[in-house]
Amino acid sequence: MQNTWEGKNSMNEIIFKILLIIGILFNLFGCIGLVRLPDVYNRLQSATKCVTLGTCSILLSLLFHFGFTEIGIKAIVAIPLLFFGATVAAHALVKGSYLFGVKLGDQSVIDEYKDEAEKSSEDKKKMNKK
């Protein structure tokens, strides 16, 4: 183990430590929300937002530790890939699960996607008749 937690106390090191702790805590809280929340959509909200922010924060902390070397650049390239990949996949998954027929939870108040989903299903039926 060459890289230890106890390093120099420069400004970059302090930012590195703060970002790393933020990332790990957000990862843990996102996973706790995945278990505790009542509904598919709530769970997806907690999981995607918290975990994506946490992992991007950990990757950004490596940039502050290593500077603009090979490793830091590699970490900063991974951030947009992970960010857009995870959020687009979550959006597709929530749309698919709504059209699949997963119900909202008991405590949900409003369902704004209902009309649009019915309209799209009617369009599909018309297309099939033609």
Place this chain on the structure above:
Amino acid sequence: MTTLIFIIIICIGIVLCIIRMGIGPTAADRAIAVDTATTVVVALLVLLGFVFDRYIYLDVALVYSIVSFVGLIAIARYLEKGI
């Protein structure tokens, strides 16, 4: 020692994802748990690469995130209208 505690905390997150994978009532729950577990595993790979001084793990994490994206899009498409 401190980095070991960080790795243990991340592993607790992965265990929570596996619990949701087991008890999830619908298929969408399980797919969401897989999505979250892949993102957490990317963080774990980055931390392991930092701690053990093997930066090839960063490349592994990058490719793993792309592969998980393609797999989740396939699952979402299947749930929406069938393959």
